[in-house]
Amino acid sequence: MAIETISMPHLGESVTEASIAVWLVKEGDYVNKYDPIAEAVSDKVTTEIPSNFSGTVKDILIDVDTDVDIGTPMMTIETDGTEEATVGNQEVTEEASNQVNTNEGERTEEFMQHINEEIDKEAEKGTVELDTSPGNTPTTERSLTDDSQKARYSPAVVRIAQERGIDLNQVKGTGKHGRITRKDVQNVDISAQKAEATPSPVQTEPTPEPISKDASKPSPASTMGETEVVAADGIRRAIAKKMVQSTTEIPHAWLTVEADVSTIVKLRNELKDGFKAKEGVSLSYFPFFVKAVVQAIKKHPIMNTSWDNGNIVYHKDINVSIAVATDDHLFVPVIHGADNYSISGLSKEINHLAQLARSGKLESKHIKGGTITVNNTGSFGSIQSMGIINHPQAAILQVESINKRFVPTEDGGFKVADMVNLCLSIDHRIIDGLQAGRFLKEVKENLARFVDESALY
């Protein structure tokens, strides 16, 4: 036994209320499931409402000829408990009591009349009322973190990006799952995009750019007599892009000091054969300089920074980028955590990275994350250079070639010393000459400390 409620059923599209014209049962009557219990009226149509349950009518809840909303409880019924309640309200069609034969497209007056009535009904009702309450809108929840469609470009987006020279990597997508929409690229402020180019850590990542094959554009070389045009490969174009970025964004300043590295030359000459035999790699001068720079950074952390949109980012790790030139290209692999290495360790790491670069096996992890660059320009005989800072770093130190020179001694005489020029380029937004000078002085002093074999390990 259970008390069940029968509610005003759904009577048709967009019918929101109806009334009872006649109750066909009264309180205390026994009804079988599907027996008619009342006639309901909506618009012009009268419909019999069947019972959803078998049982005894308990209470009749609404009066005749009173409009009530669809779903309003109209009757309670005490069921015999022998059957399952049917789910929800049964849907009743207007035609339940209005049997019209539509077989074979019969064109009876009645049927045409019926269709006309339907048209009128639709006209009177207007169109479907919409429930646009938030709970009812089946929009997909937009996840702020789901960027899965960020790199799915529509034909329109690709075309506009090409026409306007927009780097889509720098465009924020407002479409579904981070998709960049046509409006997003149309709204990009190109000048702002160039100015706000986000720092990308590595200069030698080969990011191919479109090559201009537009022969109609006069090339600057066309006035220089006979030429041969060779398309730059991906790495060369990546270098070019990075160099332009460095020189246009970073206001460079330059300082050069000369250092006496006679002790290092002497030490190396003594140890190099043994070192090679013991460690398997040659002992060059370069790791001494890297070591001296790393030690100096510990005292002058301003050298190990990046400019980021008005902020100076101090890098806790000291990751030293080193330049490795091959015949065609310049690679800049990174000694990560360079302060964890001894000179011996640096020798091996530098050797390892150089091998990878020369055999074309550098991976992205080897060239990412540099925080300062030490460049061995001396290896090709240079004695003076003005390095381009490796964006977004703040400094690059060029270690020039070591040459023997006469230098005055303290006692008024001369001696032959091994001298080297250290040429430093700094990002003048972050570092001033004073700080740079102090840093170079520190490097010089560090270089003077490598006096015996214990310095290597």
Add this chain to the structure above:
Amino acid sequence: MTMMTYLEAINKGIEEEMTRDEKVVIFGEDVGGVKGGVFGVTKGLAEKFGDDRCFNTPLTEGQIGGLAVGLGVVGYRAIGEFQFADYILPAVNQLISEASRMRYRTKGDWTAPIVYRTPYGGGVRGGLYHSQSTEKILFGQPGLRIVTPSSPYDAKGLIKAAIRSDDPVLFYEHKRLYRLLKADVPEEDYVVPLDKANVVRQGDDITVIGYGMVLNHALKAAEQLSKEGIEAEVVDVRSLYPLDKETLVEAAKKTGKVLLVTEDNKEGSIMSEIAAIIAEEALFYLDSPIKRLAGPDSPSMPYAISLEREFLVDEEKVLNAMRELAEF
């Protein structure tokens, strides 16, 4: 200006043309006499112009189609009514092989100035013989123009232009719009071009293209979405064949996000051709796949109200599809 329904606007347009040109005649099942057609589109015409110019035919659609061709070639402007677009099929041979080929096969010596009028579309509990969208069956027949108005203004202007056309025009009337739409219609003589789609709402977020009942759903949904900051460009195809490619492609290019809505089955509908045209002409403007919202690929409009509702593209379905496209 007079307030009139879509149905009254068609009636008025026919009446004006019959007054203007005595060669205009109209006929079909129940069209004449006091009844004036099953929906009353031709009401009053027999009384005003006589039984010779507004008359009943037997229940033979092939004959309605053929009579129009015969009258057309001897100088009348014939309007043949098919009581429902579902009943047009017995007349297809007359429409396609005779009427639409007349100018071509006589090198322009003869033309068939005919309007074939017919109510189409569902949502009136008409079941499968009284609800279908059969325009796609006759679509793509060079020589047979198909137009359909979606507003009272267009209804009057378009029927008048169709009657004045020297070549056959298939004039589809959405039966659910007959008395649903009511608007101010100019009393003066005007025509609406037969070959132009109509941008009925401006917007720059998405483009919705449709005709008939679903176009009205789209307009309502567009107002709703406007409150959410989404602005839809809504285009009434109006000229179903040949399509007004220029307007359709421009509208597609404008937003790059196109929703094509039809109450017909999804596959092989007019919208399929519009999708192809846009893909061909506007690829590099497209910012999303071309979307179609349509009825299911089931044989016909069902009679049961719950199934009819399931089949029909309603305002809510249009609204959801539009919002989804805007968010893409």
